[in-house]
Amino acid sequence: MTTRYTGEPRLLANLADDETGSVHDEKTARALGYQGAFVPGSIVATHAIGLITDHWGERWFEGGWYRFKFISPVYSNVAVTRSAQIQGNEMLLSVADCQGLLCCAGEAGLGYNRPWQDKAASVSAVEAGTTPVFATTPPGTELGEWTFRLDPVSGDKLVDAAADDAGHCRSISDQRMSAPPELLMEMALKHVHQHEIDLSGTRGPGMWTQHELALSKALLFDHDYRLKQWVADSGYRGGKPFIDFEFTVSDRGQQVAQGRHQSKWLPFENV
Secondary structure, eight states: OEEEEEOOOBOOOOTTTTOTTSTTSHHHHHHTTOSSOOOOHHHHHHHHHHHHHHHHTHHHHTSEEEEEEEOSOOOTTSOEEEEEEEETTEEEEEEEETTOOEEEEEEEEESSOOTTTTOGGGSOOOOTTOOOOOTTSOTTOEEEEEEEOBOHHHHHHHHHHTTOSSOSOOBSSSSOBBOOHHHHHHHHHHHHHTSOOOOTTEEEEEEEEEEEEEESSOOBBTOOEEEEEEEEEEEEETTEEEEEEEEEEEETTEEEEEEEEEEEEEEGGGO
16 A cells, blocks of 8 residues: 655755855855755655654664655755655655655665665776766775764754754654754765865865665664764766765764765766
């Protein structure tokens, strides 16, 4: 049996509009030919994740996964609609604008499964005749480890920006709440930004195009976690340079999450 859900049109907020030089900055985005600044992928994904948590609730936080691909920009002044199609333990998700343009496509399910394990996207695809990229940060390059905490104020801002009425900070006891999963993805992106990634052969700014995450237990606010991250893959896909980062998150030596995220750039020869 297949179950379908469709949400009401909502405006999502751009919490990164102060990041000058990025696609979240109005001036930069318009200079690249877009109609305005992009709403960050973490906010778009959080909007869609509301359907996952509404359907599976606490069960998903204790063993669940998702995979989102960002296809078209979401703008803060254009309403979007989220939808889901559920069959058994798997769900297909989408976020589309008011004209029906698909902005984000996703999958989710139950179980602590790496969503990229059997996907073609995890296989490097270096296209013939392209300029070498990321020469000094090849696959296998380690970005080290980092201890971090998930901040409840940041979690509230993320859920509010994603226009999710119910939120998805789910109660896992009378006193503890689980953090929104994309807050963890934001921490992984922050960890990448702490390192000098070789962008030779590319034209900036980069755009995060894919988020994948698996959880084995709920993530807590104000709790120490350890993140380990590395370059998983790089090359060209669809004529654009890409780089994939993979990470694990542990709690006192026990792995509680694993994830992967991808960024793409314009090739240098397009300048």
